[in-house]
Amino acid sequence: MKKIKYLILGAGPSGLTLAHSLVDAGCPLDQILVVEKEAVSGGLCRSEMVDGAPLDIGGGHFLDLKRKEVLDFVFRFMPREEWDLYDRVSKIRIRDVEVDHPLEANLWQLPTEVQADYLESIAQAGCIRGEEMPESFAAWINWKLGDRIAQEYMLPYNRKIWSMDPDALGTYWLYKLPNVSFRETLLSCLEGKPMGALPAHGTFLYPKKFGYGEVWRRMGEALGDSLVSNCTVETIDLGTRTVNGRWQAETIVSSIPWTLWPGYCPIPEDVKAAISCLKNAPIDVDYHQETLDSRAHWTYEPDESVPHHRLLLRSNFSTGARGYWTEANASRSTPAQGPRFHNEFAYPINTLGKPEAVEKILTWAKANGVIGLGRWGRWEHMNSDVAVAEALQMANQLKTGS
Ligand SMILES: Cc1cc2nc3c(=O)[nH]c(=O)nc-3n(C[C@H](O)[C@H](O)[C@H](O)COP(=O)(O)OP(=O)(O)OC[C@H]3O[C@@H](n4cnc5c(N)ncnc54)[C@H](O)[C@@H]3O)c2cc1C
Incomplete structure (x- = not known):
C-alpha cells in the first residue's frame, strides 16, 4: 500500500494540469499520483495518426487564446512556435446553402x-x-x-x-x-455584412506538426512515475480513501464521470439518486479520405436526415493532411465505413435539475475527502482552456487550504 497526499483520477487536461500545478505550488512529485485507464494521457483531447496525418479522436479540438495563464502553462509543454494561428472559418448548412456561423x-x-x-x-x-x-x-x-x-x-x-x-x-x-x-x-x-462578435474560437491555435493530443501526451510523460496509465479505477474505499486497494491518499480528486462511482464504492441512496440524474451524450468520430472543396475548418449540419452534426475538414488546419472527419451522436451513427473512434463520455448534458444534482454529489464527496474536477467532476460543458484554468485555480486553493 502506497500512501500519498493527492490521488488524481483521470489524466485528461484537468488531471494533468492539477498534477503539474500542485508541483509548482511546492508539493513533492512523489506525493502525487494520477491514475488513467487509457495507455495515452489527454482524455477527450487525444489524437492518433490516421491515413498519414493526426486525427483528434475525441472530436475537433482547438486552443482558445483568451486566457493568458492557460497559454503560459500549455506553452511550457509545447512552445508557441509549434502552433499555427488560424482565423476561424466555420459554416452551417441551411436549406442546402453553406453560410458562415x-x-x-x-x-x-x-x-x-x-x-x-x-x-x-x-x-x-x-x-x-x-x-x-x-x-x-x-x-x-x-x-x-x-x-x-x-x-x-x-x-x-x-x-x-x-x-x-x-x-x-x-x-x-x-x-x-x-x-x-x-x-x-x-x-x-x-x-450585406455580418453583425456582432464571433463566438468562442474566433481565432485559435492548432499544432503545426501534431494533433491536439500531443501537448497533453507530453504533459503526461513529464509526470514520470507519478502517472499510472492503463489502469482503470475499480474500487474506492472511502473510509480510508484507498483506490484499487493499492494507493491511499489524503485527498482524492476525481475528474472521471460520477456515473461510474456506484460501481466503485457504497453510496448513500439520495446521492445515488442525484448521480442517476446525470446524463451524457456519446459521440462517434468517423474518418473519410476525400478532401472536400471548402475553406471551412468545420461545418455544422442541422439536417436530421444526416447522422452527423459536425464535419471537420482537417485538410484546412492540419499541415499536409487530407480528408475530413464527422462527429455524430453514437445513437444516430450508421455502420462505420472507415476508421471510427467511439467516445462514451463526450458531452455532459444540461438536463433539468442537473445543477442541484451536481451540488448534492459534490457536497457528499467533499465530506468524504473527495473533490470533483473538470468536465466530469463538475458535469460542465467546459472547453480544455477552461479545464486548465480551473485546475490551476484548484491547485492554489489546495495549497492555501481554502
Ligand atoms: C466533440 C468535442 C469537441 C471539443 N472541442 C473543443 C475545442 O475545440 N477546444 C477545447 O478547448 N475543448 C474542446 N472540447 C472540450 C475538451 O474535450 C474538454 O474540455 C477536456 O477534455 C476536459 O478535460 P477533462 O480532463 O476534464 O476530461 P477528459 O478529457 O474527459 O478526461 C477524463 C479522463 O479520465 C479517464 N477515465 C475515465 N474513467 C476512468 C476510470 N474508471 N479509471 C481511470 N481513468 C478514467 C479518461 O480516460 C480520461 O483520460 C471538446 C469536447 C468534445 C467532446
Whole structure:
C-alpha cells in the first residue's frame, strides 16, 4: 500500500494540469499520483495518426487564446512556435446553402426570399414582443430567436447532438446564446455584412506538426512515475480513501464521470439518486479520405436526415493532411465505413435539475475527502482552456487550504 497526499483520477487536461500545478505550488512529485485507464494521457483531447496525418479522436479540438495563464502553462509543454494561428472559418448548412456561423449574424448570405422569412420571424420573437420568458427549452428557443432559427437550426441541431427530447434540457445554460436584435439583423441584411462578435474560437491555435493530443501526451510523460496509465479505477474505499486497494491518499480528486462511482464504492441512496440524474451524450468520430472543396475548418449540419452534426475538414488546419472527419451522436451513427473512434463520455448534458444534482454529489464527496474536477467532476460543458484554468485555480486553493 502506497500512501500519498493527492490521488488524481483521470489524466485528461484537468488531471494533468492539477498534477503539474500542485508541483509548482511546492508539493513533492512523489506525493502525487494520477491514475488513467487509457495507455495515452489527454482524455477527450487525444489524437492518433490516421491515413498519414493526426486525427483528434475525441472530436475537433482547438486552443482558445483568451486566457493568458492557460497559454503560459500549455506553452511550457509545447512552445508557441509549434502552433499555427488560424482565423476561424466555420459554416452551417441551411436549406442546402453553406453560410458562415453563427447563423443569426450571417443571414445576409442566404437568398433574399429566405432572408425575408427569417427577418419576419425574428420580428415576431417572444422576447422582442415583450412576452414572458418560457421555462421549457423548445419554447425558450422559439421565444429568444424566433421560430425560423428555432425550427431550421437550433431545435434540430440540439435533437441531433443530445439525441434527447429538447424539453428534458434546462434553460439555465442558454445565457451563453447571443441576443438577436431585429434592427441589427435587418441592417446586416441590407448592408450585406455580418453583425456582432464571433463566438468562442474566433481565432485559435492548432499544432503545426501534431494533433491536439500531443501537448497533453507530453504533459503526461513529464509526470514520470507519478502517472499510472492503463489502469482503470475499480474500487474506492472511502473510509480510508484507498483506490484499487493499492494507493491511499489524503485527498482524492476525481475528474472521471460520477456515473461510474456506484460501481466503485457504497453510496448513500439520495446521492445515488442525484448521480442517476446525470446524463451524457456519446459521440462517434468517423474518418473519410476525400478532401472536400471548402475553406471551412468545420461545418455544422442541422439536417436530421444526416447522422452527423459536425464535419471537420482537417485538410484546412492540419499541415499536409487530407480528408475530413464527422462527429455524430453514437445513437444516430450508421455502420462505420472507415476508421471510427467511439467516445462514451463526450458531452455532459444540461438536463433539468442537473445543477442541484451536481451540488448534492459534490457536497457528499467533499465530506468524504473527495473533490470533483473538470468536465466530469463538475458535469460542465467546459472547453480544455477552461479545464486548465480551473485546475490551476484548484491547485492554489489546495495549497492555501481554502
Ligand atoms: C466533440 C468535442 C469537441 C471539443 N472541442 C473543443 C475545442 O475545440 N477546444 C477545447 O478547448 N475543448 C474542446 N472540447 C472540450 C475538451 O474535450 C474538454 O474540455 C477536456 O477534455 C476536459 O478535460 P477533462 O480532463 O476534464 O476530461 P477528459 O478529457 O474527459 O478526461 C477524463 C479522463 O479520465 C479517464 N477515465 C475515465 N474513467 C476512468 C476510470 N474508471 N479509471 C481511470 N481513468 C478514467 C479518461 O480516460 C480520461 O483520460 C471538446 C469536447 C468534445 C467532446
